[in-house]
Amino acid sequence: MSQQLINSVKYLIRLSEEEELLLPTLFNRVTLKKNEPFLQEGKVSNHVGFIEEGLVGYIMTRNGEDVHAYFSGENEWLGNYESFLSRQPSTRSIIALEPCVLWTISKENLQKVFDTMKEGDRMGRLIIEDVFVKSSRQVTSLYTGTPEERYYEFFELFQHIQHRIPQYMIASFIGIKPQSLSRIRSRMAKKH
Amino acid sequence: MSQQLINSVKYLIRLSEEEELLLPTLFNRVTLKKNEPFLQEGKVSNHVGFIEEGLVGYIMTRNGEDVHAYFSGENEWLGNYESFLSRQPSTRSIIALEPCVLWTISKENLQKVFDTMKEGDRMGRLIIEDVFVKSSRQVTSLYTGTPEERYYEFFELFQHIQHRIPQYMIASFIGIKPQSLSRIRSRMAKKH
Numbered sequence: 001m002s003q004q005l006i007n008s009v010k011y012l013i014r015l016s017e018e019e020e021l022l023l024p025t026l027f028n029r030v031t032l033k034k035n036e037p038f039l040q041e042g043k044v045s046n047h048v049g050f051i052e053e054g055l056v057g058y059i060m061t062r063n064g065e066d067v068h069a070y071f072s073g074e075n076e077w078l079g080n081y082e083s084f085l086s087r088q089p090s091t092r093s094i095i096a097l098e099p100c101v102l103w104t105i106s107k108e109n110l111q112k113v114f115d116t117m118k119e120g121d122r123m124g125r126l127i128i129e130d131v132f133v134k135s136s137r138q139v140t141s142l143y144t145g146t147p148e149e150r151y152y153e154f155f156e157l158f159q160h161i162q163h164r165i166p167q168y169m170i171a172s173f174i175g176i177k178p179q180s181l182s183r184i185r186s187r188m189a190k191k192h
Numbered sequence: 193m194s195q196q197l198i199n200s201v202k203y204l205i206r207l208s209e210e211e212e213l214l215l216p217t218l219f220n221r222v223t224l225k226k227n228e229p230f231l232q233e234g235k236v237s238n239h240v241g242f243i244e245e246g247l248v249g250y251i252m253t254r255n256g257e258d259v260h261a262y263f264s265g266e267n268e269w270l271g272n273y274e275s276f277l278s279r280q281p282s283t284r285s286i287i288a289l290e291p292c293v294l295w296t297i298s299k300e301n302l303q304k305v306f307d308t309m310k311e312g313d314r315m316g317r318l319i320i321e322d323v324f325v326k327s328s329r330q331v332t333s334l335y336t337g338t339p340e341e342r343y344y345e346f347f348e349l350f351q352h353i354q355h356r357i358p359q360y361m362i363a364s365f366i367g368i369k370p371q372s373l374s375r376i377r378s379r380m381a382k383k384h
Contacts, residue, residue, distance in 0.1 A: 060332060060335055060336045069331060081321070081328065082325045082329060085321065086325070091332045091336075092332065114314070114317070121311070121314040121316075121317050122317075124313075124317040124321075125306070125314075125316040125317040125320060128317060128320045128324050129273070129320055131324060132323060132324040133273065135324060135327040136272075136273065136274045137274060137283075139261060139327055139331060140252060140283045140284065142331065142335070143252055143259050143334070143367075144252045144253065144254040144259060144283075
């Protein structure tokens with residue numbers, strides 16, 4: 001059932017009856033097992049998508065080690081838009097951290113959304129605005145944040161899904177060792 | 193003359209004759225002297241804008257020191273969209289690095305562009321897509337880049353304006369001391 005996708009789109013724009021019928025035909029339902037990739041680093045991204053169920057992590061490689069740079073859960077969009085637009089190899093993998101049900105869309109079909117749906121461009125604008133603001137906060141936090149501030153930033157960005165993200169991935173997002181995360185957590189617990 | 197702004201918009205979308213007359217009335221022409229702020233850290237951003245002439249730098253503060261996080265020149269858009277959308281205080285200042293001629297637009301007038309111009313949302317989508325992709329590359333580079341890679345990234349992002357950016361700001365963008373930048377530059381010069 002694609003009702004969740006339609007509801008999420010209707011939260012952003014008005015859909016005519018015809019558009020409500022057309023929209024799901026432009027998407028494919030895809031399921032991923034835990035640890036299965038939606039996109040692999042080094043490959044060109046051909047699809048972006050909507051998460052009906054599950055959780056994904058964005059993973060980059062630094063000196064052979066995984067860096068967990070982002071997370072998305074239900075009712076959020078996923079993809080590497082940079083690679084998707086430019087046809088350049090992706091600099092990150094997107095991996096299912098839980099079993100996922102996704103609705104994916106190709107570049108060609110997304111262009112149809114923009115070109116044929118009355119408020120298609122508005123939908124695109126609002127979705128990108130949202131991810132851009134998050135990305136922009138991440139740049140700020142990477143440049144200026146202390147580990148404590150980055151831990152708060154993690155909670156602000158991922159409040160809705162933080163309890164489903166393993167500790168070592170949170171440490172990796174912040175850019176510290178898991179042991180340091182434990183120290184920050186106990187310092188913060190004492191303050192409250 | 194707002195012809196440069198109109199040409200830049202027409203590069204992205206079609207404008208009707210009426211829209212071509214309407215568009216400039218929604219913008220204000222603003223000039224900045226060198227070192228004058230377009231936006232100050234801690235203030236809410238009320239305008240975004242288009243750079244007709246000049247160069248700006250995005251500056252954040254880390255432990256009381258300036259961090260130069262981004263640069264924009266002629267025919268590019270400027271602003272802190274995060275603060276502009278959310279009405280939260282800006283986490284960065286935007287400062288004129290050269291005397292600037294800008295065309296600025298308020299939130300209310302930008303909403304008019306989106307609501308009344310036929311391809312207004314498309315224009316917004318295309319502009320945000322572009323800045324999002326750059327922001328996303330910056331996140332990747334901050335997480336995984338060595339200083340050398342970040343120096344290349346600087347050139348890729350700011351090829352068109354790099355010769356106008358002082359060395360200490362480039363070093364700050366990369367996240368190294370100016371002396372280290374000199375060493376990287378001489379190592380790179382030997383390779384080529």
